[in-house]
Each structure stands twice: as structure tokens, then as C-alpha cells.
Amino acid sequence: MLQGIDHLVIAVTDPDAAAADLETRLGLTPGGGGRHDLLGTYNRLVWLGDTYLELIGVFDPELAAASWVGAPMLRALERGGGLATWAIATDAIDDDVSDLRARGSDLAEPAAGSARSDPRARKSLTSSSMASVAIAHVARPPPRSSARSIGAP
Numbered sequence: 001m002l003q004g005i006d007h008l009v010i011a012v013t014d015p016d017a018a019a020a021d022l023e024t025r026l027g028l029t030p031g032g033g034g035r036h037d038l039l040g041t042y043n044r045l046v047w048l049g050d051t052y053l054e055l056i057g058v059f060d061p062e063l064a065a066a067s068w069v070g071a072p073m074l075r076a077l078e079r080g081g082g083l084a085t086w087a088i089a090t091d092a093i094d095d096d097v098s099d100l101r102a103r104g105s106d107l108a109e110p111a112a113g114s115a116r117s118d119p120r121a122r123k124s125l126t127s128s129s130m131a132s133v134a135i136a137h138v139a140r141p142p143p144r145s146s147a148r149s150i151g152a153p
Contacts, residue, residue, distance in 0.1 A: 001090065001091055001092055001095075001096070002088055002089070002090050002096055003088075003089035003090055003091060004050070004051070004088070004089055005051045005086065005087070005088060005089070006051060006086075006087035006088055006089040007051055007052045007053065007054050007086070007087050008051075008052075008053050008054070008083060008085075008086045009053075009054045009056055009069075009072075009073075009083070009084050009085040009086065009087075010053055010054065010055050010056065010081070010082060010083060010084065011056060011057070011072075011073045011076035011077050011081045011082060011083075011084040012055050012056065012057055012077075012081050013057055013077065013081065014057055015033060015042060015043050015044040015055040015056060015057045016044060018044070018055045019033075019044040019046055019055055022046050022053075022055075028046050028047075028048070029046075029047075030044050030045065030046050030055075031044075031045045031046065031047050031052070032044075032045055033045055033055075035059070036067075036069065036070075038063070038067070039063060039064065039067035039068075039069050039070050040058055040059060040060035040061065040062065040063030040064030040065075040066075040067055040070045041056050041057065041058055041059065041064055041067070041069055041070050041073055042056070042057055042059055043055060043056040043057070056069070056073055056084070057073070058070060058073055058074060058077065061074060069085075072084045072085050
């Protein structure tokens with residue numbers, strides 16, 4: 001069953017500066033983040049209760065252009081940045097995918113997410129017409145302050 005918003009991904013040129021700006025302007029304390037070495041991107045997380053903003057930037061445009069997460073970031077940054085993708089939490093990804101497809105969604109097959117240092121199981125889904133839509137299968141939320149490298153071997 002769909003559980004709610006897992007997170008919003010915001011494309012920014014400098015995740016650290018964007019996190020500092022959110023802290024100064026809104027009092028939102030940034031948590032961890034990491035470098036996605038195989039994807040060409042890096043991030044900072046800003047928690048909002050059980051969900052979070054993922055502020056994501058690109059450190060290697062060539063790698064990013066070829067990656068599932070980097071390509072939408074580059075497109076968003078070309079438009080000036082902002083909301084690039086989002087993820088919905090579910091406890092039954094296969095059932096939810098079937099239901100969404102029955103309602104007309106063009107979601108692709110679930111793909112295993114990258115290895116993470118937290119115990120959360122993840123699968124990503126993309127729409128063929130809107131590559132920025134994802135569903136996250138969540139067992140429990142990741143640690144709020146741990147740094148991690150996503151996509152590293």
C-alpha cells in the first residue's frame with residue numbers, strides 16, 4: 001500500500017550551499033549526504049519529519065548524463081534547478097505497481113536500488129514519459145545524519 005511521500009529530489013548547483021540556505025532561512029537543519037561516485041552526483045539531506053528533501057548536484061556531467069539519477073538532474077539544472085524527481089513510500093511495491101499501471105501509469109519495471117549503508121530495501125520505478133517518478137519500497141527510514149556513498153561498489 002502506498003504510504004506517502006518518501007522524499008523530494010531538488011536539483012541544485014551546490015547541495016552544501018542549498019542546505020545552508022535552508023537552515024538560515026527556514027531553520028531546517030541539514031542531515032547527512034554523500035557522493036554517488038558511479039552516478040556523477042552528490043547530495044545533502046534535509047529532514048521534514050518522516051520525509052526529506054534530497055538536495056542533489058552534479059560533480060561529473062558525463063557520468064551523470066549516463067545515469068538514472070544524473071540525467072534528470074542535468075535536465076532540471078538546465079532549466080535553472082528545482083524539483084527534479086520524487087519518491088513515494090510503499091510496503092507492497094509489486095501490488096502498487098500493478099494498481100498504478102491499471103490506472104494508466106506507464107511505469108517501467110522496478111529496478112533494484114543502489115547499495116546503501118542503511119537497512120532500507122529500495123526499488124526505483126520510472127515512467128517512460130516522466131523519468132523523474134520513483135517509488136521507494138521502505139522497510140524503515142535511513143539514519144538522519146549518516147553520510148553514505150550511493151552507487152559505490
